[in-house]
Amino acid sequence: MSKSLLKSSGIVGLMTLLSRVLGFVRDVMFAASFGASAGMDAFLVALKIPNFGRRMFAEGAFSQAFVPVFTEVKTTRPHEEVRDLVAATMGTLGGVLAMITLVGCLAAPLLLWLFAPGFGSDPAKAALGADLLRWTFPYLMFISLTAMASGVLNSYGQFAIPAITPVILNLCLIGAAFVDNDSVQVLAYAVFAAGILQFAFQWPALRKLGLLPRPRWGWKDLRVRRVVTLMLPILFGASVQQISLLLDTILASLLVTGSVSWLYYADRLMEFPLGIFSIAVATVILPSLAAQHAKRSAEDFSATLDWGLRTILLIGVPAALGLFLLAGPLTTTLFQYHAFNAHDVRMTTWALMAYAFGFMGFSLVKVLIPGFYARQETRLPVRFGLIAIVSGMVMSGSFVGLSVLLDFEAPHAGLALATSLSAWINATLLFRRLRQDGIYRPRAGWRSFGLRLIAANGAMAALLLLCSPALQAWIDAGLRQRGVWVLGLLAGAMAVYFATLWFCGMRLAHFRRS
Template sequence: MPPGKPPAAGLLRSTALVGMMTMLSRVLGLARDVVLARFIGAEAGADAFFVAFKIPNFLRRLFAEGAFAQAFVPVLSEYREVGSQAAVRHLLDRVAGCLGVSLVALTLLAVVGAPVLAALFAPGFLHDAVRYPLTVEMIRITFPYLMLISMTGLAGAVLNSYDRFAIPAFTPVLLNVVLIAAAMLAAPYFDPPVLALAWGVLAAGFIQLLFQLPFLWRLGLLPAPKVDWRDEGVVRILRLMAPAIFGVSVSQINLLLDTVLASFLPTGSVSWLYYSDRLSELPLGVFAIAIATVILPRLSRQHAAEDPTQFSATLDWSIRMVLLIALPAALALMVLAEPILLTLFQYGKTSLLDIRMSSYSLQAYSIGLTAFMLIKVLAPGYYARQDTKTPVRIGIIAMLSNMVLNVICVAPLYFYFNLGHVGLALATSLAAFINAGLLWRGLYRGGVYQPGCNAAVGSWRLFMLQMLFANLLMVAVLWWLSAYLGSWVALGWWPRILNLALVCGAGLGVYLVALALAGVRLRHLRARF
């Protein structure tokens, strides 16, 4: 380790911290949805707000959090590793200036062109005398959120690069808190009340950005924006961003295609996929993204320091961690798909048929959960080496494979079993394995990743045997307990919650004890690279 540089925080501790903060954000997000449903329901104003809020959120995922972070963090980490603090500040000043000017221009364009954006994203509103003008008005209020949250993303990327993971991970919580407060406290003072939410989004953008600035100042990295499009670091980031933006677009096209196909299937198919997808994304969002967030700056520094052994060891650790979480999560979702869906959603207008159909697609999504999570930790192996083109090529192959698999899987399940939506979920899962497999093969064949390179945690053969033993015991307990407790349909909400907590708690306990009996120790997971 170069002199004067602080030791890196433990990967396990950092991942757990980010995961806990993400879980808090997800829980508050669910509470936010409940509050919004209570206060604005599904009326015209709600439709207008969700469209207006969706536009800057969509662009944020497309340009800021995804493509920008993948391009910016490796370059910043290289400057930090091989350059001086002055060089890091020089880069930050110019990236902040160029990004800020671009966002101001885009925001002004969107505010002026709000009628066009409303027509583009919600063409069905064009002839609605209430929803269309309200959507236009709220776009003008909410769109500056893109500028604020993108600058927040820049600040968060810097903090992550310096192993200050807690602050960026906690920041999304503030959006949910502000929107809940806007709905419950401010809405009565607006006409229509839904406008309070639009202003809440804008206020949340300011609060999230201001929340992170003091922490940048403590690092001595509070940027003084300067516009210099010819700066070498800015040029490199732009070059890396171009394929990354295309890669993010590919995934969005894939999701759009699935939605289009689902719209041709029996009524309810889109909703069944939505419910099951929301559940399958929980372990993905909390754990896989937490691991990916932590390892990207670490891998970037190891690449800049020309340390391939540590680079490979970090990838090896992250893959093992994903398997420790993904395999039991996937198996538990498969076994408990119907009880979980019954507990969460089978109330009011949601029928038993809806739950059963959703459980089938949840089981299909669960097949690919391990692959979805592996993609999140394998892709940083490319981004950290400033290779954004290879993941895009692989993503295109996966997208085309998904299209072919849709035809193969949907048709027979639809015509013979009326389960076309399950075919869509299964095709998505199989395509994820193709994506993850190609990412792994590229790293392995390129000599970037060597399995078992970290002798301290044991061989992969032993690890897989330990995983097999622990997961088989867990599945047996889950299966027996869920059958022993009998039918969940006749139970009320509270007994269902208690039963589900009992089953999940027992399954987790058995899994952890089985891992310990098989020889897995906490010290194996505390590797520091």
């Protein structure tokens, strides 16, 4: 079991790595061409609104609700019923999303005002944002259908195609920025085109499985109703991070111009390891947990959660530490060119350090949430998510107010810190409940595992602190020098980390044992 999960996580991680690398190329082009300008702020808000819906609805609530129901039907019923479920779900989902898309496009100015109230003081910026949103909002419909197709493929153990699909969006945006680096409108057109292409990219694999039927309206279908019943509470509970990030955008729109962009660039840097490692692990364990629950295999269910937690800690802790200690060097090396100046570097660095503090909180939530939804338990994550969001809102207002009162140069970093702390609150509540209910029972060896992690991360941190030049040196250096420095530090940190683990007795075989 663990060996198969490790292999699947590796496939998803590798495919996601390609997407994230292209995402960095995209963001570097954004920073160089548009910097942290008013136009870039407007486009990022116009992109964030459908992206918020994508992560909250498509990749969050819908996937978490659909995969367990689909896996149960796939495990216990004939192929004809599986095919019929795909047809009913796709038709119903597509119909509902088409209506939502129409309303969203018509109400673009209102949506922009709700999600970025600070733009109201600049009519030109608000008008541009609404125009861009009319092109980006349909992306929600296409990417939601893509997420459904990905859930089907993942349930059949086909992880590569869903994992590589996001590359299409990055390629479209890179091509658009290359064609016209003076106007952000072309970026919105690229988002629209990417949504269609991503959905179409899944069709050959679905057809090969015999699961590309003609969609039909299936609102009265009991299985579709079951998905919807599970999805509604998950819609909130699985998306705490996205709601927190959206609140950051709303509050950031009230701060100085550039705050939305600084938070975006910092979030993108954090999302790189989060997408490669944390989401990869969560993606591959959900179908396994759903199948184990359907077979009433409580021991295997707990063992899969244990494997997921150990794997995410092994990779996530050094990633979080590296993001914090190398926040300035990474921001400078990747973004400080042309329109992105030294001030933008410092502001983004503050935000990235705050997000890095919550990286493991975000990661643990990704791994723990499937432990509830694979069992079709939706109420508790909603309750915990509500507690985390309310706490984050209170902290966001408090931190921003305190920053202004103390004349801190980067009040937007307070928003990122509040989001990080809310993620830790959510992860703590989820973990504690799984333990209290006896769903998760830690396997032997956690003490030695923890000590090895502490030793390896301590050695890595010492190397980075001793060898990394000061931030001003990074700002003054050229591209070639920065590249040499950052590659050297990353290679050295990885070598020290894994060498220390090896010296302390940790082996890959520990993650292959069932």
